[in-house]
Amino acid sequence: MMKDSNTVEVREAVGIFDSEEQMQAAIDDLLSHGFDRAEISVLAPVTAVEEKLGHRFESVADIEDDPEAMTKAFVPIESIGDAEGAVIGSLLYVGAFAGIVLVASGGALAAALAALALGGSGTAVGVALARLINQHHADYIADQLEKGGLLLWVRTWDSRDEEKAVKLLSAHSAHDVHVHALPAQD
Incomplete structure (x- = not known):
């Protein structure tokens, strides 16, 4: 498919985690390896995502590359x-x-x-x-785990970032780890 020369893309590494502990360890590792907290996002609450998409989804794997999937900034458990x-x-x-x-x-x-x-x-x-x-946080985690896991996206700026992010996500047991390009949002 041809891209418009004016189209700006955002590249991200994405992975799915089976536990909050694994995801937190990966985030800690990303932060200690030079990624900024603002470059890390997670899936918004399932009900909000489904409302925005206009339909239910069966698995987080179905929406991990969807530019319409609603994300939010990662909030550390300490916060x-x-x-x-x-x-x-x-x-x-x-x-x-x-x-x-x-x-x-x-x-x-x-x-x-x-x-x-x-x-x-x-x-x-x-x-x-x-x-x-x-309880709200526990429900947020449980809803996503019921849909197949916890989604994590990491904004990457170049091939070095992509390699590093993929390596760190994989090292913390993320599955379906890959890099995708999505149209930039305003």
Whole structure:
């Protein structure tokens, strides 16, 4: 097929992983070998991908080379833990701050007890929200594993990048590892 001389292509190495641990190890290796976090993307949630494609897909292998497959930036598992901690901590802080304001404004023992109750309920809400964040991530991973694995794309700039990316993905048990060219998106 002839390409328009004005068509810009993006080249990527792509691989499918059977576990989040394998994918994380590959990403860590890619980052330590000069790839930028912005060059690494993963499949968006299955429901969002199917909505964008306008149809269901049976296997991630069916869409790994589809330019319409919706991707997202990779978010390290540590960032998910940071989000959980921030939710718990911020709600605990709000409850404690409210209690300090009540006590500092001349409140009596009832105000101090209210502060403790607010701080405790803030923590409980924070823990519940953190569990939701963790469950959302677990569901995201499980949905893709049910479709055949976790897709990972690595933007490559030249043949050296391509060789290095393919080697690193393969070294961490990715399968169907290859390089493809897709039309650049705006």
